[in-house]
Amino acid sequence: MIELGEHRILGPKLVCETDDKVRLIRDRPKAASDRQKSYASLERHDIEYSVGDxxxxxxxxxxxxxxxxxxxxxxxxxxxxxxxxxxxxxxxxxxxxxxxxxxxxxxxxxxxxxxxxxxxxHVVSVEEIEVLWWNYGTEEGTWEPEDSMCQQYHYLF
Structure with missing residues (x-):
């Protein structure tokens, strides 16, 4: 006997609705995961170099x-x-x-x-510095590569 407030839950319509809701609940996280994966995959790519690069x-x-x-x-x-x-x-x-x-x-x-x-x-020209040699005037100064002067007279730099 059915009491007041109770209903029968059986029937093909209710079974189909419940089955659809369960399928929807299972598919939504997978769809969200696929969407997030597609966004993340846009920025990620394999980095490869060739010999000689x-x-x-x-x-x-x-x-x-x-x-x-x-x-x-x-x-x-x-x-x-x-x-x-x-x-x-x-x-x-x-x-x-x-x-x-x-x-x-x-x-x-x-x-x-x-x-x-x-x-x-990107090619940088060689820096040259003016060298005023000892016992010579300022007119006789020469322009020398900075690297070679640093190697020869490292104590001056």
Whole structure:
């Protein structure tokens, strides 16, 4: 016997409605996940370099002070460019490093490398300084490359 306030819950219409609601509840999180994944995938892409490409190497703050002699906010974030010698595994590359970096391992993770795009405007001319030689007048001063003068007379700089 059915009492007052109770209804029968059976019937094909109710079963179909409940089944549709359950399907909707299951599909919505998957749709939201797919949507978020598509937005995130736009910004992410595999970074690949070819052998022979030139890349910059990211310098960590601790190594800037120790290895490069510069400190503070004006120190470089990237050094280089260095040439890629070979690919090591899926996400690492071996670089051709100069002799002053021989204490550093030459294989680096792909995320600490940045591609170098060659541009003629990146070429910096050699700085020259005017040298006033001892026992000569100011008219006889010569212009010399700063690098060679620093090497020969490092105590003056």
């Amino acid at each position: 030139f890349v910059f190497l990211k310098v960590s703050p601790r190594k800037k002070v120790v290895r490069f002699g510069r400190k503070g906010k004006l120190s470089p974030r990237f050094i280089g460019p260095y040439q890629i010698l070979k690919r090591v595994g899926l996400v690492a590359y071996q670089l051709e490093l100069p002799l002053e970096l021989d204490l550093i391992h030459d294989v680096f993770y792909v995320l600490i490398l940045r591609r170098y795009w060659s541009d003629p405007s």
